[in-house]
Amino acid sequence: MTEYMLQEVEQMIPPQYRRRKNGAGETPQDLFSQKHTALVTKGESWMKNYMLVATLIATIVFPAAFTLPGGYKQNTGIPFFPQ
Template sequence: MVPPMYRQRKNENGETPQNLFVKNHVTLVSKGEDWMTNYMLVATLIATIVFAAAFTLPGGYNQNTGIPFFHNEPSLIIFVISDVVSLISASTSILIFLSILTSCYVDEDFMESLPEKLMFGITTLFLSITTMMVAFSASFFVLYDKKLKWVPVVVTCLAGMPVMLFAKMQFRFLVDVFSFTYRSRYLFKPKELCLTRQLREWK
C-alpha cells in the first residue's frame, strides 16, 4: 500500500513497489496453496459426513412404506434442513477454495479477487460447521425427546463449543482480511492529502 504518487518511484535497488511485491510474493503463493488445501480438506470431510447422514435418518424408516418413523417430529425436519444446508455450504466452500487453488496468482488477484474468495469460503465453511452441529443436536432430540430429555440438552451445549471455537479463531482473521482489502483503498484519499497540505500551509 503506497500513495498513488509513489507508485512509479524506485527504491535503492531500482525496483518499483509493484516489482518488489511480485518478487517477494512467490513464497506467499506456495504457502497459500498449502493453507487452502487444509481448508478444502475440512470442507470435504464435512460434505462427506452430512451426505451420508442424509440417507441415515435418526430412528430409521418403516420397511413397508419407506417413510421415516419420526416424520411428524419437528426435530426431524430441523435435522433434514440443517443437513441439506450443511451439505450445500460445504460443497460451495470446496468449490471456492478450489477456484483459489487454480487461480493464476497474479498480483492483481491479491487486491480483491483472492481475499473476497477467501472470506466467502471461510464464511460458508463456518455455516457448514454450524448447521452440521445443529443437525447433530436435532438427531438427539428425535431419539431422546420422550425419555431422558437432559441428554439432547447436554449434547446441544457441547455441540456449540466447536462452533464458538472456530468463530473465535477465524473472526479476527476475517476482520483483518476485510480491512486490508476494502479499507486500505481509502488510506490515501485525495481529500485527506489536500487537508494535510492545508494544515502544513497554516503551520
C-alpha cells in the same frame, strides 16, 4: 501472486507511489511479488490441504443434518420416529 494480495498491497500504498520505480526500475508490486514468493507458495499449499479436510467434513455433516431420527420404513419410505 493472488489477486487478493495485490488488492491488499494497493490499499496500503498511496496512489502516487504505486507507479514509482526504485533505482533498479522495480515498482512496489514487483518488489512484493519477489519478496513474498515463498509465502504465496506456502499459503496455496495450506489452502489445498485444508480445503480437502473441509470438503470431507461437509460431506459427512450435510447428510447427517437432513436425516430424520429413527430412519425410514423400508416398505413405504415414510419416516418413523423412535419413542
